[in-house]
Amino acid sequence: MNRIFDEEKGGRVLAFGAHPDDLEVGAGGLLARLSDEGADVYMAIVSIPNRAEERRVEARASAELIGADLFILHEEKQCRVEDIPMHELVRRMDQLVGDIRPDLVITHSAHDLHWDHSLVNRATVSALRRTPCDLLAFLSSPEMNAQARSVGQCFADISKTMDKKIEAISAHKSQLSRLDLESSRDLARAMGRISGYQYAEAYEVLRVRI
Ligand SMILES: [Zn+2]
Numbered sequence: 001m002n003r004i005f006d007e008e009k010g011g012r013v014l015a016f017g018a019h020p021d022d023l024e025v026g027a028g029g030l031l032a033r034l035s036d037e038g039a040d041v042y043m044a045i046v047s048i049p050n051r052a053e054e055r056r057v058e059a060r061a062s063a064e065l066i067g068a069d070l071f072i073l074h075e076e077k078q079c080r081v082e083d084i085p086m087h088e089l090v091r092r093m094d095q096l097v098g099d100i101r102p103d104l105v106i107t108h109s110a111h112d113l114h115w116d117h118s119l120v121n122r123a124t125v126s127a128l129r130r131t132p133c134d135l136l137a138f139l140s141s142p143e144m145n146a147q148a149r150s151v152g153q154c155f156a157d158i159s160k161t162m163d164k165k166i167e168a169i170s171a172h173k174s175q176l177s178r179l180d181l182e183s184s185r186d187l188a189r190a191m192g193r194i195s196g197y198q199y200a201e202a203y204e205v206l207r208v209r210i
Pocket of ligand 1: 018019022116117140
């Protein structure tokens with residue numbers, strides 16, 4: 001397994017998810033791995049559409065498992081991403097990007113079929129217009145990953161953090177009836193078979209500095 005960041009500098013990673021649990025499903029293995037490897041990892045949830053208090057508590061527990069700091073961009077009201085004006089969303093992301101100065105940003109794919117998720121992709125790309133950093137995108141469900149042809153330009157080895165990923169997804173107890181933990185594991189195993197790891201997550205490379 002190659003280290004993504006140099007051991008001394010550690011690196012800063014900022015991940016944007018439209019809703020609580022999106023980041024765990026799409027990128028939980030890599031985020032946990034980067035944290036284990038010494039990076040400062042920040043998870044930013046753009047909106048909480050329902051059961052706000054309960055889902056906030058779940059998101060905090062999950063971020064703690066992953067070893068990340070948690071931000072909720074619209075903590076003051078329960079809403080969907082599409083309820084937030086784009087300029088306001090980009091402004092809040094700008095602020096966070098300016099404070100954190102990330103080396104790597106992880107966000108939703110533009111090919112995500114969920115409207116809120118693709119809005120987050122668009123806003124992230126806008127917020128990074130002046131920030132030199134790497135940018136990876138994920139699809140946030142095993143079903144979408146199975147259908148997508150564009151995903152898979154980059155594979156992250158998550159063999160050591162697979163169990164932690166499942167644990168972090170499971171922290172979203174209110175959503176467990178729709179979160180299929182077995183599918184997440186199956187998908188990571190299939191991506192691992194393609195890439196030569198036991199378990200892997202696939203990412204689209206939107207910007208990378210080598
Ligand atoms: Zn979502």
